Amino acid sequence: MLTHFSAMLIFALCISVVFGITQREQPRMMIRFGALCFFLFVAAVIVASWAMWAIKR
Numbered sequence: 001m002l003t004h005f006s007a008m009l010i011f012a013l014c015i016s017v018v019f020g021i022t023q024r025e026q027p028r029m030m031i032r033f034g035a036l037c038f039f040l041f042v043a044a045v046i047v048a049s050w051a052m053w054a055i056k057r
Contacts, residue, residue: 012041 002010020034 008045009042012038012045016041 016034016038019037020030024030024033
């Protein structure tokens, strides 16, 4: 059973790999950019979830 958070992690990982490969030319920069994208996706989801929680209250 997949939770919303684990589904988001899988989505962020897949998209980050694609962004890293398609947006940079050197392998080292691909990895760094992919990791940055992954971190930003996860951070954005956490911030958005806290915002939705605050709005609901």
